[in-house]
Amino acid sequence: xxxxxxxxxxxxxxxxxxxxxxxxxxxxxxxxxxxxxxxxxxxxxxxxxxxxxxxxxxxxxxxxxxxxxxxxxxxxxxxxxxxxxxxxxxxxxxxxxxxxxxxxxxxxxxxxxxxxxxxxxxxxxxxxxxxxxxxxxxxxxxxxxxxxxxxxxxxxxxxxxxxxxxxxxxxxxxxxxxxxxxxxxxxxxxxxxxxxxxxxxxxxxxxxxxxxxxxxxxxxxxxxxxxxxxxxxxxxxxxxxxxxxxxxxxxxxxxxxxxx
Amino acid sequence: xxxxxxxxxxxxxxxxxxxxxxxxxxxxxxxxxxxxxxxxxxxxxxxxxxxxxxxxxxxxxxxxxxxxxxxxxxxxxxxxxxxxxxxxxxxxxxxxxxxxxxxxxxxxxxxxxxxxxxxxxxxxxxxxxxxxxxxxxxxxxxxxxxxxxxxxxxx
Numbered sequence: 001x002x003x004x005x006x007x008x009x010x011x012x013x014x015x016x017x018x019x020x021x022x023x024x025x026x027x028x029x030x031x032x033x034x035x036x037x038x039x040x041x042x043x044x045x046x047x048x049x050x051x052x053x054x055x056x057x058x059x060x061x062x063x064x065x066x067x068x069x070x071x072x073x074x075x076x077x078x079x080x081x082x083x084x085x086x087x088x089x090x091x092x093x094x095x096x097x098x099x100x101x102x103x104x105x106x107x108x109x110x111x112x113x114x115x116x117x118x119x120x121x122x123x124x125x126x127x128x129x130x131x132x133x134x135x136x137x138x139x140x141x142x143x144x145x146x147x148x149x150x151x152x153x154x155x156x157x158x159x160x161x162x163x164x165x166x167x168x169x170x171x172x173x174x175x176x177x178x179x180x181x182x183x184x185x186x187x188x189x190x191x192x193x194x195x196x197x198x199x200x201x202x203x204x205x206x207x208x209x210x211x212x213x214x215x216x217x218x219x220x221x222x223x224x225x226x227x228x229x230x231x232x233x234x235x236x237x238x239x240x241x242x243x244x245x246x247x248x249x250x251x252x253x254x255x256x257x258x259x260x
Numbered sequence: 261x262x263x264x265x266x267x268x269x270x271x272x273x274x275x276x277x278x279x280x281x282x283x284x285x286x287x288x289x290x291x292x293x294x295x296x297x298x299x300x301x302x303x304x305x306x307x308x309x310x311x312x313x314x315x316x317x318x319x320x321x322x323x324x325x326x327x328x329x330x331x332x333x334x335x336x337x338x339x340x341x342x343x344x345x346x347x348x349x350x351x352x353x354x355x356x357x358x359x360x361x362x363x364x365x366x367x368x369x370x371x372x373x374x375x376x377x378x379x380x381x382x383x384x385x386x387x388x389x390x391x392x393x394x395x396x397x398x399x400x401x402x403x404x405x406x407x408x409x410x411x412x413x414x415x
Contacts, residue, residue, distance in 0.1 A: 004311040007312070008314065014318065015318065018332075041278070117278040117323065118283070120282065120324050122282075123370070
C-alpha cells in the first residue's frame with residue numbers, strides 16, 4: 001500500500017511539473033515520445049488494415065469489393081476535380097472582367113502524410129499525421145483526402161502534427177456554395193456538418209457543392225468540402241442553416257494531403 | 261516480472277486506444293480501454309496492479325492533443341474515488357454494482373469535456389459503451405487474476 005501511495009505521489013508531482021513547465025520540459029518529451037511511438041503506431045495501423053483486408057476477402061466476393069472501392073475513390077476524386085474546374089471557370093469569368101487588378105493564384109503544393117493515430121476520446125475529433133515542422137508543415141494549413149477537405153493543422157511537432165477534423169464541434173471553416181454563391185460557416189458536431197450564417201436572401205440548392213471561401217486568409221479557397229444535403233433552418237431564423245454531407249469517412253482515414 | 265508485463269500491457273493498451281479503438285466508434289462514442297482495465301482491476305481488488313495503470317494517463321497526455329495533465333489528473337481522481345468506494349462500500353461485487361460503477365466513472369471522465377462541447381447524447385452513449393466493454397474486461401481479468409489478499413496485523 002505504501003508503494004502505491006509513493007507511485008501516486010510521484011505521478012502527481014510529474015503531472016504538476018509537466019502542467020507548469022509545459023513548453024520547456026513536456027514539449028521536448030512529447031516530441032520524443034511521439035517519435036518513439038510513431039513506428040509502433042504505424043505497425044498497429046497496418047496490422048489493423050491487414051486484418052480488415054483479410055476478413056473482407058473472406059466475407060466479400062473476391063476482388064469485387066476492391067475494384068468497387070477503387071472506383072468509388074476515383075469517382076470522389078473526379079467529383080472534387082469537377083468542382084474545382086467549375087470554381088475555376090467562375091473565377092476565370094470574374095478575372096477576365098477585372099483583368100489587371102487581380103494577382104495570379106499561388107500554385108498549390110500537396111504533401112502526402114500517413115495517419116498515425118486518432119484522438120483517444122470521442123469529444124475531440126482529431127488525427128495525428130507523420131509530417132511535422134521538419135517537413136515544412138505549419139499551423140492552419142488545410143488537409144485534404146480524395147480532394148475533399150478533412151481538417152486543419154492545429155499543432156505542429158518535429159516529425160508529426162495534429163489535425164483538427166472538420167467534424168469537430170470547435171472547427172469553423174468559412175465556406176461558399178458553388179452555384180448560389182452563398183457564403184457561410186461550416187461547423188462540425190454530433191449532428192454532422194452544418195453550414196450556418198447563410199444570408200436569407202439566397203436560395204440554396206440541394207446537392208450543390210460546398211467549397212472553402214478563403215475568407216479569413218487561413219485556408220486557400222475552392223477546396224471541396226461536401227454537398228448540401230438538406231436545409232434545416234426554420235422560417236423565423238435570421239440566417240439559413242443547411243446540413244452538409246461529406247463523402248469522407250473520417251474514422252477510416254489512412255493517407256491525407258497537406259496543402260502548402 | 262509481473263510489473264514488467266503490466267508496464268508492457270499499459271503501453272500496448274495506450275497504443276490501441278489511439279489507433280484502433282477510435283475506429284470502433286458507435287455514433288461517435290468511443291470506449292476508454294486503459295480506464296476500463298484500471299477500474300476492473302480495482303473491482304477485483306488488485307490495487308497493486310491498478311495503481312500502475314495511472315501511468316496510462318501520463319502516456320495519453322504525452323500523445324494526445326489535449327492540454328498536458330488532463331488524463332493524468334482524471335485517472336488519478338477516478339482511481340482514488342473508485343478505490344475509496346470499493347474498499348468502503350462495495351464488499352460484495354454484483355452485476356448492478358459493476359454497471360453502476362462503470363456508468364459513474366464514465367460520467368466522471370467525460371464531465372470535463374462537457375465544458376468543451378455539451379453533448380448529453382454522447383455522454384450517455386459513452387457510458388453505455390464503456391459499461392458494456394468494461395463488463396467483458398472485468399470478467400476476463402477476474403478469470404485470470406486472483407484478488408490481492410490483505411492481512412492486517414494489529415500489534
